[in-house]
Amino acid sequence: MTDYFNEMYETGKVRAPYARLENWTKCMPAELRQMKQAEAEALFRRIGITFAVYGEGGDPDRLIPFDMFPRVFAQAEWRKLEKGIKQRARALNAFLLDVYGRAEIVKAGKVPAALVYQNEAYERAVAGFTPPRGIYSHIVGIDIVRTGPDEFFVLEDNCRTPSGVSYMLENREIMMRMFPQLFRENRIEPVDGYADALRRTLASVAPAKCDREPTLAILTPGHFNSAYYEHSFLADLMGVELVEGQDLFVEGGFVWMRTTEGPKKLDVIYRRLDDAFLDPLCFRPDSMLGVPGLMDVYRSGGVTICSAPGAGVADDKAIYTYVPEMVRFYLGEEPILQNVQTWQCAKPDDLKYVLEHLAEIVVKEVHGSGGYGMLVGPKSTKEQIETFRAKIEANPDNYIAQPTLALSTTPTFVEEGIAPRHVDLRPYCLVGEKIELVPGGLTRVALKDGSLVVNSSQGGGVKDTWVLAE
């Protein structure tokens, strides 16, 4: 059995960041805990934060389970993470600017040309176009796992429209309401500056043609989307309009929003819609969700789209392997956060290794997300492994593999009391005129005993994430 790093207890002693939490749990009898848990659930229901799960059927308004036991980082731990996250966000953006421009990293032989240009996420339509400030990914969600006191690894990057930040904000809100004394006893860095920071970031990338305070809006696919709650929540917090494609039109080289006072010019669109659906005149012709002509306005500098169309080429699982190289190439620095070792099944030697070690490793689809289409070798039956083997053999290019990581655990409330459960972390880095990161992020927890899959679609929950002030 692997030894997992427990973020609260190290060799039987409580680690410093969790010091004040031990007493908190001791003073909480089971009945009180159950009452509080029910109260938390009622609060989540009331604010309407739910998470529909793709492909699982059942209740589309299912609540994502919330665990009241906070996950805590010391200031020093966070400072290192913060540096590493910002560094990575800079490198990913530099990469995007480069591959849609002069492609120096490809010419230098650091990243294979085929991986970039034959990638489905590479958008020919935006090659040669430079978005304002040269930024493509304005909100970078970086999934991080911890395996030891000082060992953090990046599991994947999300450069398109990472979701979940509403949970970071709501989890905090609810914890503060239910346990105000905890926030008096611990000096916890606030996360509620996120909405302002997001607004600043978006406003800072308004097109050059915009000569006044920029008008921003969030473009949502609509209320059928599983993250619709988050779209409306963020629009509310920022005080900007939440719009659907049908609320917008293009004319005279600009994008206009239909309002009761007549059309209003829009300068920056934070879209929560995939590239393919943005504009039927440029991408999928059958898309009813986007705005016809939007890409012509964008490419002639009339509006900014965040994240920039084409940003997905940087967060592909096959490109991921090269991110440390990007850090060295563009920034001339050594990467602060490490990648997880990755085997690319497209490479014959790697494929051979993967097929020989299926029972020990994790295999993922290159374009998969949400924990679907993956194999966790040590947690799978022989049959599951064999089924997966056939899939990999049929289309090796579609898969990558990684060692099964010994994800850290944090104490979590479970039926029997408190038990360690595996966690990961998704911080949201904002990239505009400045690079900003609120101290915290979304901690996802695998609620099933022994499970290493933290995705909410696979039975994962969420926790409030604390960064302690000094």
Place this chain on the structure above:
Amino acid sequence: MILSVNHVTTYRYDAPMRFAVQSLRLFPSRFDGQRAVRWDVSVEGGLRGGSFRDGAGDKVEGWSLRGPVEEVRVLVSGEIETTDTAGVLRGHREVVNPLAYLRETDATWIDDALRDLAETASAGTTDNLDRAHRLSHAVSEAIAYVPGVTHARTTAAEALEQGEGVCQDHTHALIACARAVGMPARYVSGYLHATTDGTPHEAAHAWAEIWVGNIGWIGFDAANVCCADSNYIRLGSGLDAHEAAPIRGIAQGEGREEMEVSVALGQVQQ
């Protein structure tokens, strides 16, 4: 040679539409083989939107029309001086890596028959230019020019199976074959003055460009078994006919659309 172009596309709706938007790729490419003397594009009653040159070197311009819209007329008129570059797209500024043109689309899906055709045609040659010529020849042999048997959504595989089609089908089939043997290829839309033997031809035309390593992009017209010369006017390119379409538009409303195209090409006497 100086060619004159008069191209009118009319969309009519049987009920007034609320709004119409178009993205036009109706501007001559800039390269050594052609130079616009005069070129005007307009949409009757429309508002000109943003305009730019994209990474593939094509000029694109957006237009919109406020409703009620009963008819949309897109007018192109110009004169252009062409030079024979033996099909080579020399002096064309673009930043898209050729590898991006290996991607398959629905229309250019490579089935076994297309793959067979490509592999048989290119067997025994290691020279890319030779291979491209052979592919173009093979496609023209395999698909006879017969108008009216295929439609806008016919795929390369379907056209090959049918053995008949028009320039769009030849081009899709040639692109699929080229990609099948690892050569980047793309769809080019434009105009053709006349076929090389002097017989008149439908003036709106399409052909393929194949990437030949040490030379660059070369235009191959499988429908006419030749390379694009001074009779060809190049407008824009894409992965397939849909992407390279000179006009992409959408009209919002309940009306049904009818389209009419008239293209007149002539040689200007000097």
